[in-house]
Amino acid sequence: MSAHTQGRSKALLWSGVGAGVVGVGGLIAVAVTDLGKADQLASVVGAILAVVGIGLTVWGQFRGGPATPAPTPPAPAPATTITASGTGSVAAGGNIGSVATGNGTAPATAPAAPAPAPARPAPGSVTASGDRSVAAGGDIGSVSTGDA
Structure with missing residues (x-):
């Protein structure tokens, strides 16, 4: 995995963590004011995130990125006399x-x-x-x- 790909993966990971923290904070704020509305909102958000997660999983599995190169075989041992x-x-x-x-x-x-x-x-x-x-x-x- 290249340094560019690792940096991009970390950025996506932290973006997801940030979005999760904001979402949980929003649900807590709505729950404090109206528990019934928070329940409905959590159901809708959960369903949307499940669909997005499945889509990202399929995309990550089947995307047409560069294949991992096969490892090079070890050099043959010098002949023994x-x-x-x-x-x-x-x-x-x-x-x-x-x-x-x-x-x-x-x-x-x-x-x-x-x-x-x-x-x-x-x-x-x-x-x-x-x-x-x-x-x-x-x-x-x-x-x-x-x-x-």
Whole structure:
């Protein structure tokens, strides 16, 4: 909503409040002098305000103003570079549940699948270099890099 539209809305709001205060004051003044006439006047004024309120509601709902623009999609994340070099090295762009880079035996206790990370790590490079090295862009559950 633009500043111009907000200013106009506030002006209309305060105009309506002012008109309501004047109307209530007028009805009180008439009620003090003639209660029967105040009752009739209040009925007529109430009916007129109801019709005006419905008209304003319909006008506000269906007027041909500018549509709200669709939000722009976020920029795509930069590509992640994942490299693994060296004998038995492991690199992963996300979470690693279980890794064994030793003599081919699995770790003593293989954990259950790890819970998903609360947030994806910041994009960037994941590199594992050197013999039996391990790198991950997320959580690592269990790692064995040698003869345990």
